[in-house]
Amino acid sequence: MSDDPNKKNALRLSRRHFLQSAGAMVGTSVLPAQAGAAAVVPPAVGNAAPAPSLERVTLQVNGAAHALMIEPRVTLLDALREHLGLMGTKKGCDRGQCGACTVLVNGRRINSCLTLAIMHEADRITTIEGIGQPGHLHPMQAAFIEHDGFQCGYCTPGQICSAVAMLDEAKRGDASAVTADVRKPGAALGADEIRERMSGNLCRCGAYANIVSAIADVDRKGGRG
Ligand code: FES
């Protein structure tokens, strides 16, 4: 840049002039949009989005009745977590792919993200909080601790709920895709059977080997049912 003070002033003036001109141009291009926005007519009261309709539902969770007023679209998972504060049930994918949200409904495992709360008025719902509590752990919970069946623990409530119901299914004689002889229900579950039957529960930490060990241990000790 030149050392001449007169030239410096001239440069500053021309830069300021340029910026003012550019600002005016930008303002010009924005003005019509602003004018258009100002012209938007607010929706009439009659056109306002209707308030969500609420439904009364009573959920039987872990042996206690909970009366709720909820929108019909609320999933069982959100009802448990957001309305009842039972945060043990986890939301992983919210689309039936990970099993983190597994709970028991009338003793059967389901993905609570795939079902609506209002569909379970008369059902017996068990979450991980109802499976066992510190000091009164379910054998499956104790086995997961003993076998180090978790790392971050996010999938663990779903894994445990799923495993408890899975052993009940095996006890009933339900076959899986890898059952060698469906005429022999109740046989002790091998690792392949456990992996197949637990395939709906994903573990991003990859703690599968220890999860299988924990479940096999409970099965061996007669922890089914
Ligand atoms: S959160 Fe329900 S299956 Fe993943």
Ligand code: FES
């Ligand atoms: S222990 Fe982390 S996802 Fe399973």
